[in-house]
Amino acid sequence: NAGVMQNPRHLVRRRGQEARLRCSPMKGHSHVYWYRQLPEEGLKFMVYLQKENIIDESGMPKERFSAEFPKEGPSILRIQQVVRGDSAAYFCASSPQGGGYEQFFGPGTRLTVL
């Protein structure tokens, strides 16, 4: 029974490049959440998705960031034209339903922007 899977685990990009982070939820989970953790900080909510729907993207920067969770395949967090301030750990979590169900976290993707 695999847990939440994220890849890549580490990603290095130069300023101006694009970063694509992937998240496969636990089996049977159709709700996905993305969080960002800056160095020595707690996690901050970015976006909540269900299959083919963005439910809440209030924590996501308005520019350069986008997220999707297609009918088939993993959820993708996309960061265009990365800047040094985007360097962080990005965690994905999933739950079987929304609305207060416990979220299970993946191992994270550590993005470094040079």
Next chain:
Amino acid sequence: ELKVEQNPLFLSMQEGKNYTIYCNYSTTSDRLYWYRQDPGKSLESLFVLLSNGAVKQEGRLMASLDTKARLSTLHITAAVHDLSATYFCAVDGASGGSNYKLTFGKGTLLTVNP
């Protein structure tokens, strides 16, 4: 806006000693979570506290919740080196309707010295 404050942020203690980490939150919420994070790793769920007066124990860790005081504590008994990690509390935004959105404290970096 829901705020979560943990203290202390840094805790250095000797093996065998007891200590408590505190987590205060600013608005009504019925669910509080404690997580452990080892360096470079994901979040491991420790406790989910669902109601006022809830107390849960696992090994040398005990967590409690007082929803009236908006306070949770994580008590460490007879610390051992293996407990060294960062501990986060998180609260969901139940009162605001966005009960899927976890708000995290900044974390408590616990170091247990021999």
